[in-house]
Amino acid sequence: xxxxxxxxxxxxxxxxxxxxxxxxxxxxxxxxxxxxxxxxxxxxxxxxxxxxxxxxxxxxxxxxxxxxxxxxxxxxxxxxxxxxxxxxxxxxxxxxxxxxxxxxxxxxxxxxxxxxxxxxxxxxxxxxxxxxxxxxxxxxxxxxxxxxxxxxxxxxxxxxxxx
Amino acid sequence: xxxxxxxxxxxxxxxxxxxxxxxxxxxxxxxxxxxxxxxxxxxxxxxxxxxxxxxxxxxxxxxxxxxxxxxxxxxxxxxxxxxxxxxxxxxxxxxxxxxxxxxxxxxxxxxxxxxxxxxxxxxxxxxxxxxxxxxxxxxxxxxxxxxxxxxxxxxxxxxxxxxxxxxxxxxxxxxxxxxxxxxxxxxxxxxxxxxxxxxxxxxxxxxxxxxxxxxxxxxxxxxxxxxxxxxxxxxxxxxxxxxxxxxxxxxxxxxxxxxxxxxxxxxxxxxxxxxxxxxxxxxxxxxxxxxxxxxxxxxxxxxxxxxxxxxxxxxxxxxxxxxxxxxxxxxxxxxxxxxxxxxxx
Numbered sequence: 323x324x325x326x327x328x329x330x331x332x333x334x335x336x337x338x339x340x341x342x343x344x345x346x347x348x349x350x351x352x353x354x355x356x357x358x359x360x361x362x363x364x365x366x367x368x369x370x371x372x373x374x375x376x377x378x379x380x381x382x383x384x385x386x387x388x389x390x391x392x393x394x395x396x397x398x399x400x401x402x403x404x405x406x407x408x409x410x411x412x413x414x415x416x417x418x419x420x421x422x423x424x425x426x427x428x429x430x431x432x433x434x435x436x437x438x439x440x441x442x443x444x445x446x447x448x449x450x451x452x453x454x455x456x457x458x459x460x461x462x463x464x465x466x467x468x469x470x471x472x473x474x475x476x477x478x479x480x481x482x483x484x485x
Numbered sequence: 486x487x488x489x490x491x492x493x494x495x496x497x498x499x500x501x502x503x504x505x506x507x508x509x510x511x512x513x514x515x516x517x518x519x520x521x522x523x524x525x526x527x528x529x530x531x532x533x534x535x536x537x538x539x540x541x542x543x544x545x546x547x548x549x550x551x552x553x554x555x556x557x558x559x560x561x562x563x564x565x566x567x568x569x570x571x572x573x574x575x576x577x578x579x580x581x582x583x584x585x586x587x588x589x590x591x592x593x594x595x596x597x598x599x600x601x602x603x604x605x606x607x608x609x610x611x612x613x614x615x616x617x618x619x620x621x622x623x624x625x626x627x628x629x630x631x632x633x634x635x636x637x638x639x640x641x642x643x644x645x646x647x648x649x650x651x652x653x654x655x656x657x658x659x660x661x662x663x664x665x666x667x668x669x670x671x672x673x674x675x676x677x678x679x680x681x682x683x684x685x686x687x688x689x690x691x692x693x694x695x696x697x698x699x700x701x702x703x704x705x706x707x708x709x710x711x712x713x714x715x716x717x718x719x720x721x722x723x724x725x726x727x728x729x730x731x732x733x734x735x736x737x738x739x740x741x742x743x744x745x746x747x748x749x750x751x752x753x754x755x756x757x758x759x760x761x762x763x764x765x766x767x768x769x770x771x772x773x774x775x776x777x778x779x780x781x782x783x784x785x786x787x788x789x790x791x792x793x794x795x796x797x798x799x800x801x802x803x804x805x806x807x808x809x810x811x812x813x814x815x816x817x818x819x820x821x822x823x824x825x826x827x828x829x830x
Contacts, residue, residue, distance in 0.1 A: 326560055349564070349626060356619065363612075373665075376608035380652075383614025388645050389620050447605065447665060 328368050335361035352390050359383040373447045499600050500581075501531065507580060511740040523565050525792035542751040546829035552729040557628055560726070564627035571588045572620035572738035579613040580741065582606045583748045584668055587758035587772030597668070606667040607659060610749060614704060618644045621723050621737065628726035636722025639712050646803060647703035647710075650810035654696040657821035658686050658753050658821055667749075671757030675767075677740050684759025694754045696810050698783075701746040703806070705739065709794040712802060747783035755779045803822045 338361065341354035359382045367375035454463050516531065516539060523530025532538035556565060583606075584599040603609050618641050625637015659665060662673035670686075678684025687694045703710035712722075724735045749755060756779075758772035767775055797805070 349561075353564075353623070356616075360616070372603065372605045373608070376605050376612045379612035380608065380615050384612060384618075384648075385645070386825070388615075388618055388622070388641055391619075392638070392641055392645075395622070395626055395634065395641075398634075 324368055328365065331361040331364040331368075337364065342446050348394055349391070352394060354389060355390075356387050359387070373450055495596070496600065499598060501653075503580060503585065503598065503600055505576060506585075507577075507741055507744060508737070510782050511737055511745060512546065514740050514744070514784065515736070516541045517540060518791070521788045522792050525789075528738055543772060546733070549729055549733045553730045553767060554731065555726070556795055557726050559629040559631060561627045561629065561648055564623050565726075568620050568624035568627055569727065569734035569738070571623060572617075573734050573741075574747070575613055575617040575620060576738040576741040577746045578609065579610050579617075580748075582609050583745060584671070584752060584757065585748065587777045588668075589769050589772075599668070600669060600794060602666065605665045607655055607665045607670070607753075610703070611648075611655075614648060614651070617742065618648075624727070624735070625723035628723075630663040630726055633723050633725050636725065637681070640706060642711060643706070643710065643802060643806075644704055646806040647700045647810070650696055650806060651700035651704055653811065653814040653818060654693045654700060655753065656814075656818045657690045657693045660818075660821055660825050661686070661689065667752050671752050671759070674756045675759040680759070680761070680763040682756065685757075685761065686806060690754065690817075690821070692820075696817075697754060698786075700806075701750065702787065702790065703802075705742045707743065709789040709797050710802065711800055743787060744780075744784065744829055747780045747787070751776060752777040755783075 335358050338354045338357040340349050342358065345351045345354060360379060361376040363375040363383070366372075366378055453459055501585045519541070520530040520532075520538065530538065531541040534540040534544045551580075556562070581600040584597055584602075586598050588595055588597040590596070621640045621644070622637050625633045625635075625640070629632075658670060662670040664670065664673070674685045674689075677689065682688070707713075724732060727735055758767055758776040760767040760771065760775050765771075
């Protein structure tokens with residue numbers, strides 16, 4: 323059952339990710355990206371981490387993509403014109419992608435000779451909180467929030483040029 | 486029957502029951518709302534079809550079914566067709582994790598009318614609510630009409646802003662119960678104040694409760710927050726171009742969301758199916774009665790508000806959401822967290 327769900331949603335994630343880059347209409351691209359993020363969240367849930375799955379949808383699919391769509395709608399972006407597909411370019415792109423895939427595969431095999439199995443781990447909400455909010459990761463966690471705050475202040479400063 | 490098959494059968498029966506009941510309740514709600522609003526305005530409302538007009542929803546359904554489906558020539562076809570489907574899908578996904586009434590025993594099995602008792606139930610609902618925005622955005626954009634586009638923009642901004650306050654209002658409740666599971670939150674409330682009703686989160690978490698109901702009203706775009714479909718300036722907002730059954734689907738999604746909000750509010754803040762008075766039974770059929778009373782009073786308040794309040798101005802809406810609701814909940818979370826930390830000492 324889990325395997326079927328994994329292949330369905332994994333496939334959906336990959337297919338919609340292809341649509342994101344293949345689609346010429348930015349609105350459809352954005353919606354395909356939302357679909358990718360949602361299917362990824364199902365994969366997270368299948369891996370036994372419903373908390374991460376929910377966060378994935380809330381933060382990425384819910385909050386960030388709404389802002390994307392908001393900007394797209396405000397700017398009223400229309401469909402980009404089709405450009406003729408140039409054989410040489412496409413071929414080079416595909417070749418490069420294959421090379422990257424090969425390097426990653428080889429790297430994975432070299433670094434981890436034993437068959438890839440998932441170590442049993444506790445991914446419950448409580449455990450997540452314990453890891454994030456104990457001194458082990460607390461400072462990193464807080465530093466990240468300062469970083470986001472800096473970005474926020476920067477955005478406000480850019481939007482409001484005259485103080 | 487094998488255990489797996491048995492589980493599957495139970496799940497399917499539950500889904501059929503909940504979805505069927507919700508669809509019935511949706512049509513009933515349209516009639517109740519029109520009648521109640523009419524009485525508030527010294528009118529009679531729909532009272533001709535059947536006894537006291539109760540068959541009006543069926544007549545409306547048949548009428549909508551036979552109407553012509555119109556699609557604007559310049560519409561983005563697939564997006565236009567997908568939007569109502571997406572609206573109903575997200576609405577029906579959210580109803581899957583809320584409990585309908587107390588657990589009961591049937592044929593030696595402990596059952597509860599709840600399709601999935603998810604570990605992160607509250608977060609799941611939040612995630613689905615976040616996705617609910619897209620049907621509105623998609624509908625507004627796909628029709629290729631400036632009124633619908635403006636309606637879509639308005640509602641995405643509104644839902645986005647009030648979602649924050651909505652989510653934050655749950656934090657205190659979750660901290661008190663120590664769980665994201667909705668049934669745990671219901672039971673945690675029954676355990677406070679020796680089972681008296683002032684142990685419910687509506688009293689213990691009064692500010693959060695207030696914020697929840699205000700933000701939820703905005704989230705389902707009911708008066709006084711119905712700017713997305715403000716008739717006078719935007720015709721009907723994002724669903725201006727929808728007609729016939731597609732309009733009915735949009736309407737259905739809206740009502741189902743409203744029912745979900747009421748059911749969730751009952752579970753998170755009003756003690757779910759518990760009677761709230763020690764000694765008064767709240768298991769089995771009694772639980773359903775208490776639960777039903779609470780849900781229907783929340784739904785009635787929604788109608789009452791519609792008959793009472795005028796609409797917000799857009800800038801007032803934004804200011805209220807960002808500068809009042811969110812700071813209030815943030816401070817309240819701090820207070821609750823301090824209390825929980827001190828109590829656990």
